[in-house]
Amino acid sequence: MRELFELYFAFFRIGGLTFGGGLTMLPMLKHELVEKKNWVTEEELLDYYAVGQCTPGIIAVNVSTFIGYKRRNIIGSIFSTLGMISPSLIIVSILAMFLEQFMSNQTVAHAVGGIKIVVCALMLCTVVTMAKKTVKNVLAAIICGVACLMSLFTPVPTVLLVIAAAIVGIIVLKIGEHKKASVSEAATKGGANNGAAVADKDANSGDNKGGQK
Amino acid sequence: MVFLELFIEFFQIGLFAIGGGPATIPFLMDIPTRRDWYEVADVTNMLAVSESTPGPIGINMATYAGFKAAGFLGGIVATFSLVLPSLIVIVLIAKILDKFSKNKYIQSSFGTIRPAVTGLIATAVIGIFQTAIFTGAEGKFVFPIFSVVLCVLFFVLMNVKKLKKLHPAFWILCGAIIGIVFKL
Numbered sequence: 001m002r003e004l005f006e007l008y009f010a011f012f013r014i015g016g017l018t019f020g021g022g023l024t025m026l027p028m029l030k031h032e033l034v035e036k037k038n039w040v041t042e043e044e045l046l047d048y049y050a051v052g053q054c055t056p057g058i059i060a061v062n063v064s065t066f067i068g069y070k071r072r073n074i075i076g077s078i079f080s081t082l083g084m085i086s087p088s089l090i091i092v093s094i095l096a097m098f099l100e101q102f103m104s105n106q107t108v109a110h111a112v113g114g115i116k117i118v119v120c121a122l123m124l125c126t127v128v129t130m131a132k133k134t135v136k137n138v139l140a141a142i143i144c145g146v147a148c149l150m151s152l153f154t155p156v157p158t159v160l161l162v163i164a165a166a167i168v169g170i171i172v173l174k175i176g177e178h179k180k181a182s183v184s185e186a187a188t189k190g191g192a193n194n195g196a197a198v199a200d201k202d203a204n205s206g207d208n209k210g211g212q213k
Numbered sequence: 214m215v216f217l218e219l220f221i222e223f224f225q226i227g228l229f230a231i232g233g234g235p236a237t238i239p240f241l242m243d244i245p246t247r248r249d250w251y252e253v254a255d256v257t258n259m260l261a262v263s264e265s266t267p268g269p270i271g272i273n274m275a276t277y278a279g280f281k282a283a284g285f286l287g288g289i290v291a292t293f294s295l296v297l298p299s300l301i302v303i304v305l306i307a308k309i310l311d312k313f314s315k316n317k318y319i320q321s322s323f324g325t326i327r328p329a330v331t332g333l334i335a336t337a338v339i340g341i342f343q344t345a346i347f348t349g350a351e352g353k354f355v356f357p358i359f360s361v362v363l364c365v366l367f368f369v370l371m372n373v374k375k376l377k378k379l380h381p382a383f384w385i386l387c388g389a390i391i392g393i394v395f396k397l
Binding site for chain 2: 124
């Protein structure tokens with residue numbers, strides 16, 4: 001029981017003291033969990049981050065769930081997740097209440113008018129950073145563009161667009177495998193010993209072609 | 214039943230928002246088309262509050278959106294519903310962690326989900342620009358030159374190498390002061 005509360009308060013501190021989620025939380029997590037508590041090694045923490053990025057949901061929360069699970073199974077993961085979200089619940093609720101009440105005040109309204117412009121600029125930065133990280137080849141650029149246009153001009157729900165992108169990924173993989181298989185088959189028939197190398201090279205160019213389509 | 218609706222909406226977001234906090238924005242922009250909890254224009258305030266308070270941004274956004282829908286309890290329900298899917302998914306895959314992240318299907322589909330999410334966020338940001346800058350008093354299209362120049366200026370400053378490390382809350386404070394001084 002004591003360890004469960006320890007989990008809760010460790011993540012409460014992390015959630016309450018770090019601004020911004022995701023990677024900005026990594027130094028704090030490292031300090032608290034690797035150096036102070038010795039709950040995980042740094043490698044493990046980075047592994048959790050890697051998986052936390054490709055599981056649905058908020059990355060920082062995913063990492064806390066992982067660590068809680070590692071320490072104390074399911075109940076541990078619940079306590080650490082609760083710890084991570086508690087500060088947000090308290091602080092944001094209070095601030096939201098405050099903001100709603102004071103919105104009719106002229107000065108607050110002007111301040112919000114200025115803040116809106118900053119938020120636009122901040123969001124633009126977010127998109128640019130994300131594009132740099134995720135749009136690295138022609139295929140990715142096409143997917144990004146199509147997703148953007150579809151969500152702008154068609155009523156297709158966001159959820160469906162995400163699912164469609166996942167399906168495209170699996171199709172691309174299958175096409176790549178298919179080409180690789182047929183090429184290596186041809187290579188063995190021709191009796192070439194370096195068939196594998198040829199196949200690899202061809203699979204790569206196949207991927208590129210797939211991207212240009 | 215607003216709490217059940219909150220649960221359904223935010224559980225969905227938790228399940229399909231892949232790539233962390235910013236990935237929830239397109240979904241949050243979607244909600245006002247179906248529910249009358251808040252308006253698209255409110256998303257800007259949510260972002261400002263979420264960026265300048267501690268805690269993961271996605272969680273802060275959910276708390277604020279839930280609060281707008283049904284007060285304090287609404288915030289709790291929305292946040293819990295948002296984290297529930299990842300709690301379930303992670304408990305399920307924790308035992309096969311390595312296999313999961315090295316699975317070729319997982320890797321390949323995430324390779325295409327990520328750029329798609331970037332595209333979706335780009336749309337959301339266009340929407341934020343539309344409501345925060347280009348919408349006038351009666352919902353008409355306006356082009357306020359001062360605001361546009363200010364926004365571009367902020368964007369440039371945020372990308373200056375020495376200023377990159379500054380916290381979003383600092384920029385938000387700057388915006389508040391400029392807003393009060395110039396009566397925006």
